[in-house]
Amino acid sequence: MTNDVMSISEMCAAFDVTPRTLRFYESKELLFPIRQGTKRLFTRRDRARLKLILRGKRFGFSLEDIRQLLDLYDRDGSQEVQLIRTYEIARKRLAQMEAQRAELDEAIAELKDQLAWGESAIAGFRKAAE
Amino acid sequence: MTNDVMSISEMCAAFDVTPRTLRFYESKELLFPIRQGTKRLFTRRDRARLKLILRGKRFGFSLEDIRQLLDLYDRDGSQEVQLIRTYEIARKRLAQMEAQRAELDEAIAELKDQLAWGESAIAGFRKAAE
DNA sequence: AGATCAGTTGACGTTAACGTAAATGTAACG
DNA sequence: CGTTACATTTACGTTAACGTCAACTGATCT
Secondary structure, three states, X not given: OOOOOEOHHHHHHHHOOOHHHHHHHHHOOOOOOEEEOOEEEEOHHHXXXXXXXXXXXXXXXXXXXHHHHHHXXXXXXXXXXXXXXXXXXXXXXXXXXXXXXXXXXXXXHHHHHHXXXXXXXXXXXXXXXX | OOOOOEOHHHHHHHHOOOHHHHHXXXXXXXXXXXEEXXXXXXXXXXXXXXXXXXXXXXXXXXXXXXXXXXXXXXXXXXXXXXXXXXXXXXXXHHHHHHHXXXXXXXXXXXXXXXXXXXXXXXXXXXXXXX
């Protein structure tokens, strides 16, 4: 259950990803399952990393960004420095996301304008049709 | 100035796009410049279409979506029906954009949470360092 | 043994919107 | 005639994150 290692299919079920995804993440050095012969065994550490990977994706980080962040945690050294660095990266990402939201809001407003124009134009057709 | 046709470089300057982009749009049947020998001459109609293309892109429509919308206007037939159809498409797109905005807001909120956590963790380090 | 299941490793395919390089053309200027 | 500027076509390259085969391997069940 809360077993120490999980097979690839157990991982897929637990995190709702495909085997291809897990193998892909391994090839990108985001995960490091141990090998029992040819098969992959995912450890507690892999599960923790995968959780962070999926969270990072929700934040819009690229896998490469995520890999670097994870590497930060793996290197020995001051935990504080790493945390601060991660914090800064996250803040920058937040700024990007807020900028993106501003653009989106602009586009939404512009599109709403267009829709209003369209509505009145359609209303014009209706009147002319009498 | 407000000449009837424009060269490709004039178009590029006027709309801030590259020649490659204009040729690409022609190949995708979004624009139909006339040919003077081998060279392209962009008409008033092309300019109107390009304006709509760029606006559509700001709204997040794909070029294929945009092509279909433009075709709608070009086909003879009831202007009203076309307008209504376009209106509906735009409304759907607006709904998508608002959904996307909601997701983005969620992610922003979650990331802000993480940042708050990070701040307190960093503060913890500072205290422990005394 | 035969069949079935879970897993593995390549390796090419996908999508969008162009970028970029190569080889060539054509037109005006001096 | 040579150069310079602007243009053209063709075609392969790019980026991200996997999807989708194909062809095996190993273990287990009957």
